[in-house]
Amino acid sequence: MTKIDTSRPEAVLPTPSHTVGPFYGYALPFPGGGDIAPIRHPDTITLQGYVYDGEGNPLPDAFVELWGADPDGNVPTTDGSIRRDPATGGYLGRNGVEFTGWGRIQTDANGHWYARTLRPGARGRSAPYISVSVFARGLLVHLFTRIYLPGDEAALAADPLLTQLDEARRDTLIAKEQGDGTYRFDIRLQGEGETVFLEFR
Amino acid sequence: MTLTQHDIDQEIAAEHAAYEKRIADGAPVEHHPRRDYAPYRSSVLRHPKQPPVAIDVTQDPELVELSSPAFGERDITEIDNDLTRQHNGEPIGERITVSGRLLDRDGRPIRGQLIEIWQANSAGRYAHQREQHDAPLDPNFTGVGRTLTDDDGRYHFTTIQPGPYPWRNHVNAWRPAHIHFSMFGTAFTQRLVTQMYFPSDPLFPYDPIIQSVTDDAARQRLVATYDHSLSVPEFSMGYHWDIVLDGPNATWIEEGR
Numbered sequence: 001m002t003k004i005d006t007s008r009p010e011a012v013l014p015t016p017s018h019t020v021g022p023f024y025g026y027a028l029p030f031p032g033g034g035d036i037a038p039i040r041h042p043d044t045i046t047l048q049g050y051v052y053d054g055e056g057n058p059l060p061d062a063f064v065e066l067w068g069a070d071p072d073g074n075v076p077t078t079d080g081s082i083r084r085d086p087a088t089g090g091y092l093g094r095n096g097v098e099f100t101g102w103g104r105i106q107t108d109a110n111g112h113w114y115a116r117t118l119r120p121g122a123r124g125r126s127a128p129y130i131s132v133s134v135f136a137r138g139l140l141v142h143l144f145t146r147i148y149l150p151g152d153e154a155a156l157a158a159d160p161l162l163t164q165l166d167e168a169r170r171d172t173l174i175a176k177e178q179g180d181g182t183y184r185f186d187i188r189l190q191g192e193g194e195t196v197f198l199e200f201r
Numbered sequence: 202m203t204l205t206q207h208d209i210d211q212e213i214a215a216e217h218a219a220y221e222k223r224i225a226d227g228a229p230v231e232h233h234p235r236r237d238y239a240p241y242r243s244s245v246l247r248h249p250k251q252p253p254v255a256i257d258v259t260q261d262p263e264l265v266e267l268s269s270p271a272f273g274e275r276d277i278t279e280i281d282n283d284l285t286r287q288h289n290g291e292p293i294g295e296r297i298t299v300s301g302r303l304l305d306r307d308g309r310p311i312r313g314q315l316i317e318i319w320q321a322n323s324a325g326r327y328a329h330q331r332e333q334h335d336a337p338l339d340p341n342f343t344g345v346g347r348t349l350t351d352d353d354g355r356y357h358f359t360t361i362q363p364g365p366y367p368w369r370n371h372v373n374a375w376r377p378a379h380i381h382f383s384m385f386g387t388a389f390t391q392r393l394v395t396q397m398y399f400p401s402d403p404l405f406p407y408d409p410i411i412q413s414v415t416d417d418a419a420r421q422r423l424v425a426t427y428d429h430s431l432s433v434p435e436f437s438m439g440y441h442w443d444i445v446l447d448g449p450n451a452t453w454i455e456e457g458r
Contacts, residue, residue, distance in 0.1 A: 009307070015445050017393060018413075021381065075265060125260075130265075140234040140248075198254055200258055
């Protein structure tokens with residue numbers, strides 16, 4: 001039964017998740033999906049990494065979505081990530097000026113993904129982070145994790161999530177600085193060095 | 202060793218029995234699949250072994266995950282929700298309309314949010330380069346659509362009934378006809394990607410993907426209802442499918458839950 005009677009709260013139950021399967025590639029990714037930062041913005045950072053399976057092999061058929069605050073810690077409310085051209089029906093791309101805070105990036109044939117976005121500012125009680133969701137064939141429910149940036153040790157030490165974790169697991173959530181505003185963040189779905197994944201309640 | 206449908210049937214039955222036992226022992230209802238579900242072989246190396254770390258969103262209303270990316274009119278064109286009009290000619294197959302509401306766990310409509318869909322054509326073939334199934338491609342059908350929900354959370358697509366198709370999970374594995382759906386809520390925590398099925402598909406018992414939802418009632422929520430009032434005279438068959446996003450949102454905090 002898939003007509004939900006909203007007058008009966010007990011009938012409002014969640015729609016189950018399913019895998020994205022192998023064939024989302026012509027539907028969900030879009031050009032410039034990882035070019036989230038407005039062009040030549042001074043707070044631009046580059047994030048890159050691989051997504052690995054339980055045998056350490058990179059996934060060529062995964063995608064990540066990034067969602068983060070702007071450098072002042074404000075959550076963007078701007079649309080326009082996937083602008084369409086009404087004349088051709090194709091993609092126009094982002095306008096390069098506004099910051100939507102959201103991107104979707106498919107791993108390439110080597111399992112590699114990258115994004116350019118803005119360094120997030122802190123919000124609430126947390127150290128600055130970028131929220132990540134991971135989707136792939138074989139993943140029946142997508143996974144949530146976070147990318148924290150190294151540097152501000154005091155903020156990281158006070159973060160309510162990071163303080164719950166032992167050091168090895170905590171390190172899976174902190175990107176590695178590679179110089180020139182570039183950071184490496186690998187996602188290990190299973191096994192040694194498995195990334196910390198999150199559940200919101 | 203060749204993996205047969207019989208092998209998979211037995212694994213599906215064992216997973217189902219294990220779930221029934223958990224329920225009988227007082228465990229909570231599982232609305233979603235477990236990521237570790239071996240009958241779907243692709244899950245074996247791709248599910249975390251560690252339990253997820255819980256974040257209690259009521260402790261911090263400023264969490265980024267309690268807000269959601271925004272999408273607007275410039276992110277879609279007028280015909281993006283009509284998959285039968287994206288080419289010069291008419292696609293082959295049975296035209297259908299699929300409509301319903303996007304709701305949160307409190308039954309409230311989610312307004313102005315993005316729904317994306319993708320699907321195989323009427324012969325069961327995706328317009329994807331790596332697709333190996335040798336059913337015909339339809340030059341007049343891509344199988345990709347998107348829309349924004351209206352003020353009642355309602356969405357509406359016009360498309361073609363997708364065909365079932367074979368895949369290589371095991372020998373003679375066939376997926377029941379389905380449409381892939383991707384949804385955003387008012388919070389990133391509510392993000393959902395899933396698949397909508399059609400009523401009374403004979404392939405349901407054999408398919409490890411739909412059977413990964415081991416709760417019988419939850420599995421039914423993935424199946425659209427035929428709705429004659431949505432059928433368009435002389436044009437299309439109508440299906441109704443309401444979607445309820447899980448995951449906490451900001452209203453949970455306002456209500457102190």
